[in-house]
Amino acid sequence: MVKKHSFSKTDRLLNPKEFSRTIKNGKRFTTVNYTVYVLENSLCRHRLGLAVSARVANGPGRVRLKRLLREFFRLNRDKLSSASIVPSGKDSDTQEEQRTADIVISARRSAGTDKGPKRLFEVEKELLGLFKPGLI
RNA sequence: GGAGGUUGCCAGGCGGCCGCUUUGGGUAUUUAUUUACCCGCAGAGGAAAGUCCGGACACCACAGAGCAGGGAGGUCGCUAACGGCGACCGGGGGCGACCCCAGGGAUAGGACCACAGAAAAGAGACCGCCUGCGCUUUUUGCCUUCGGGUUCUGAAGCGCGGGUAAGGGUGAAAUGGCGGGGUAAGAGCCCACCAGCCUGCCGGGUGACCGGCAGGGCUAGGCAACCCCCUCCCGAUGCAAAGCCGAAUAGGUUCCGUUUUAAGGGUUGCUCGCCCUUGUUCUUCUCCAGGGAAGGCGGCGAAACGGGUAGGCUGCUUGAGCGUACUGGCAACGGUACGCCUAGAUGAAUGGUCGCCGCUUCGCAACCGCGAAGUUACAGGAUCCGGCUUACGGCAGCCUCCAGCA
RNA sequence: GGCGGCGUACCCAAGUGGUUAAGGGAGCAGUCUGCAAAACUGCCAUUCAGCGGUUCGAAUCCGCUCGCCGCCU
Numbered sequence: 272m273v274k275k276h277s278f279s280k281t282d283r284l285l286n287p288k289e290f291s292r293t294i295k296n297g298k299r300f301t302t303v304n305y306t307v308y309v310l311e312n313s314l315c316r317h318r319l320g321l322a323v324s325a326r327v328a329n330g331p332g333r334v335r336l337k338r339l340l341r342e343f344f345r346l347n348r349d350k351l352s353s354a355s356i357v358p359s360g361k362d363s364d365t366q367e368e369q370r371t372a373d374i375v376i377s378a379r380r381s382a383g384t385d386k387g388p389k390r391l392f393e394v395e396k397e398l399l400g401l402f403k404p405g406l407i
Numbered sequence: 408g409g410a411g412g413u414u415g416c417c418a419g420g421c422g423g424c425c426g427c428u429u430u431g432g433g434u435a436u437u438u439a440u441u442u443a444c445c446c447g448c449a450g451a452g453g454a455a456a457g458u459c460c461g462g463a464c465a466c467c468a469c470a471g472a473g474c475a476g477g478g479a480g481g482u483c484g485c486u487a488a489c490g491g492c493g494a495c496c497g498g499g500g501g502c503g504a505c506c507c508c509a510g511g512g513a514u515a516g517g518a519c520c521a522c523a524g525a526a527a528a529g530a531g532a533c534c535g536c537c538u539g540c541g542c543u544u545u546u547u548g549c550c551u552u553c554g555g556g557u558u559c560u561g562a563a564g565c566g567c568g569g570g571u572a573a574g575g576g577u578g579a580a581a582u583g584g585c586g587g588g589g590u591a592a593g594a595g596c597c598c599a600c601c602a603g604c605c606u607g608c609c610g611g612g613u614g615a616c617c618g619g620c621a622g623g624g625c626u627a628g629g630c631a632a633c634c635c636c637c638u639c640c641c642g643a644u645g646c647a648a649a650g651c652c653g654a655a656u657a658g659g660u661u662c663c664g665u666u667u668u669a670a671g672g673g674u675u676g677c678u679c680g681c682c683c684u685u686g687u688u689c690u691u692c693u694c695c696a697g698g699g700a701a702g703g704c705g706g707c708g709a710a711a712c713g714g715g716u717a718g719g720c721u722g723c724u725u726g727a728g729c730g731u732a733c734u735g736g737c738a739a740c741g742g743u744a745c746g747c748c749u750a751g752a753u754g755a756a757u758g759g760u761c762g763c764c765g766c767u768u769c770g771c772a773a774c775c776g777c778g779a780a781g782u783u784a785c786a787g788g789a790u791c792c793g794g795c796u797u798a799c800g801g802c803a804g805c806c807u808c809c810a811g812c813a
Numbered sequence: 814g815g816c817g818g819c820g821u822a823c824c825c826a827a828g829u830g831g832u833u834a835a836g837g838g839a840g841c842a843g844u845c846u847g848c849a850a851a852a853c854u855g856c857c858a859u860u861c862a863g864c865g866g867u868u869c870g871a872a873u874c875c876g877c878u879c880g881c882c883g884c885c886u
Contacts, residue, residue, distance in 0.1 A: 276425060285754065320754070330456090330787050338427095338758050343428065346759085390757060 278345040284320030284373060293373045300399050304382040308375040311374065319344045322377040336388075340376055342392045 284290055297310035311317065321340055323333045376398075388394045 278426065283754075287754080290627075322754080329785095332786095334787065335758090342426080342759050351670095 276345055276348075278341065282318055282319055286382060289373065290320050290322070290375060291320075296375070297375070301379075304379055304388070304397065306377045307398075308377070308380060310373045312371055312373050316375065317348055317371050318373045319346075320373065320375040322375060323382075325376070325377050327380060327382055336378055336382060339388055339391060340378075341396050342391055344374075344376075347395065347399065354355075359381045378386060 276337070284293065293310045294308050297308040300307045300309070319341065321337045323336050327333060328336065382388070388397070
């Protein structure tokens with residue numbers, strides 16, 4: 272049996288090529304604290320990449336931000352439904368199979384300041400609001 | 408109670424659930440220690456930081472010595488080593504507890520010391536003071552034949568010399584201070600005392616140095632975080648070091664097969680073709696004047712080999728290690744015995760959430776207690792150690808000064 | 814991770830122990846002009862990234878910190 276909420280290396284973007292491809296060709300969404308890039312893949316699983324620049328915060332701050340974002344991805348992966356990733360409202364709703372994507376979440380400057388998240392529910396509040404309107 | 412000084416310690420704890428990394432075992436799976444799951448063990452710091460020093464380790468270079476270059480700098484010790492640490496000496500700061508010092512040499516030599524000032528470093532010089540000579544003026548004398556005269560006396564000025572370093576608005580810094588004698592004027596020129604320097608001797612200390620006695624002559628500015636001298640130390644590069652394995656594509660070498668003129672330019676929308684240039688106008692044999700055969704060159708295809716890229720593995724964590732007891736030493740630190748194993752990640756692991764306890768603040772209360780909020784500062788290993796420096800929250804012990812009460 | 818370099822006005826910068834820290838551009842004010850441009854004149858650094866030390870004296874020499882940039886792949 273496969274654990275429901277596991278998060279191993281196969282669920283991550285691991286080399287610079289994958290990152291730059293997603294950022295260059297993917298669709299982009301922005302919120303107050305993050306910029307999210309999404310690109311469809313054919314792997315039957317979502318993959319996550321995190322980009323937190325040294326300008327955002329110091330060492331512990333960056334690591335904590337990544338941990339929060341990773342935790343968000345791990346616990347809410349099933350809620351990131353396939354349809355949310357479809358670029359526009361084309362008539363492709365006949366497909367039944369799950370569509371998956373590579374997702375890069377890049378932290379913006381404000382994430383390191385007081386506006387940034389301190390608890391997990393703050394991240395969920397901001398990013399789930401982003402993915403659900405994508406259903407349309 | 409307030410203000411300080413110094414030394415040491417902590418970096419919230421426990422549990423449930425969901426996850427991450429290493430590793431041991433098990434089950435399943437696989438060509439493969441490949442992947443998945445289950446159980447267990449372990450999982451950031453005092454600064455992990457800055458990369459400022461010192462080592463270990465790796466590789467390259469290297470006979471020895473010297474030069475160049477870089478660094479250290481009171482003494483004695485500790486240490487693998489150090490620019491670190493300890494004790495002591497000397498100097499400085501503070502009422503004090505205590506703190507700070509790149510703290511060798513300025514008679515080995517060179518450079519520099521702006522402005523101001525007479526002068527800024529071996530030199531005596533400007534003003535001044537004193538004095539000799541000459542001249543001029545003048546005064547008092549003196550002489551007088553009463554018109555005057557001027558060797559001589561005093562004063563002033565000018566010129567040419569001599570003596571002197573007392574004094575001279577300066578300056579960061581000016582050749583010691585005060586008193587007396589002395590002199591034409593002055594001067595350590597002489598004397599007493601004080602301060603400093605040098606030399607010798609005696610005593611104490613491993614030593615830096617300290618104390619005492621005697622003598623000397625006033626010659627003696629600062630600056631070596633300027634060059635320099637003296638003593639001591641240093642080969643270079645750094646885990647992206649270094650070693651091993653090694654895909655695809657292109658290229659290299661060898662070999663086999665096959666094919667047989669090659670390169671560049673022009674013409675054209677493009678291809679073929681044609682034309683031009685360069686090179687081969689390859690060697691041998693044969694028939695014959697153009698071909699054929701073999702070899703060479705070149706092209707194509709296949710195989711092998713080596714270099715080597717992406718990538719992977721090793722290096723990679725047991726170490727100048729930690730704890731306890733005894734012990735040597737004022738201490739830094741060392742010795743002996745016993746016990747322990749304590750991160751190895753790589754788009755980079757230690758998290759999330761809930762509960763309880765602890766702590767802080769606020770409110771109610773003002774004895775117990777109840778409620779709310781927060782759980783904080785600096786900050787995340789990247790080959791590993793020893794230091795230094797910087798950032799920063801809290802607690803405790805000891806000590807100093809001030810104030811108040813008894 | 815390791816190894817180097819640089820910080821002077823809003824911008825580019827000279828200055829390598831000694832009066833009040835050159836110069837150019839931009840900006841501001843003025844002269845000129847009907848108005849502009851150009852030209853000319855004037856102003857603009859209480860201190861050289863910050864702190865400490867050496868020195869009579871530091872942008873300059875020394876040490877520490879902060880910030881920025883580059884190289885090794």
